[in-house]
Amino acid sequence: MIEAGEIEPIIIVAVPNSGANRTVEYLPAHAMGIEGQGDAYINWLIREVVPRVERAVRASRDPADRGIGGASLGGLVALRAAHRRPDLFGRVLAESPSLILDGEALDLARFLNLDSRIFLGLGGQEYGEEGAEETALLLREVNALHEVLTQQRGPGREGEVMVEITPNAEHNEHAWAERLPIALRFLYPVGD
Numbered sequence: 001m002i003e004a005g006e007i008e009p010i011i012i013v014a015v016p017n018s019g020a021n022r023t024v025e026y027l028p029a030h031a032m033g034i035e036g037q038g039d040a041y042i043n044w045l046i047r048e049v050v051p052r053v054e055r056a057v058r059a060s061r062d063p064a065d066r067g068i069g070g071a072s073l074g075g076l077v078a079l080r081a082a083h084r085r086p087d088l089f090g091r092v093l094a095e096s097p098s099l100i101l102d103g104e105a106l107d108l109a110r111f112l113n114l115d116s117r118i119f120l121g122l123g124g125q126e127y128g129e130e131g132a133e134e135t136a137l138l139l140r141e142v143n144a145l146h147e148v149l150t151q152q153r154g155p156g157r158e159g160e161v162m163v164e165i166t167p168n169a170e171h172n173e174h175a176w177a178e179r180l181p182i183a184l185r186f187l188y189p190v191g192d
Contacts (some may be wrong), residue, residue, distance in 0.1 A: 010184075013049070016068070026076065027101070036112075042077065050088060063088055066090060067089060067188075068081050068082055068092060069094065070094065070097050075093075078093065079092060080110075086115055091187045097120065107142050108145050113152075118162070120146060121165075124139070124166060126171040142163060143163065
């Protein structure tokens, strides 16, 4: 995509995202009856990963050039990290973000000061045919988040938040990979 001139040159740092403790590591504290360690994980990213990357490669330290992304609970982590540290992360890729925990929608007010350029990706069949109600709730919450973030920005900045819904896509890495080029073109457009 960079060679084809579709996006600005970027460096992607991928943190392993699987394992037995993923849910505990990514969840906010006291979510789903679990003592989540999401805050500690975000602190680790900020205090350990970011400085290590800054030492290893020469890259812009401008938050307008730096993004954070994830899928599912990782999408929630990305939103929360950008909310907590807008001085570090100015772009967010949140694929199928877990805005519903234990059947309850998260309080969207927590993201009201999120001033980043944001891509929200979602499948129209996130939880398959049997999970139509859960998918409908997640779609409603993602659209509500889009509306809140767009209104917060005010006139002339509506284009800084994008929602991409793939009608038949489910909650899986294949769907996220399919939307990745769309997200990267939006987050890192040529000439931006």
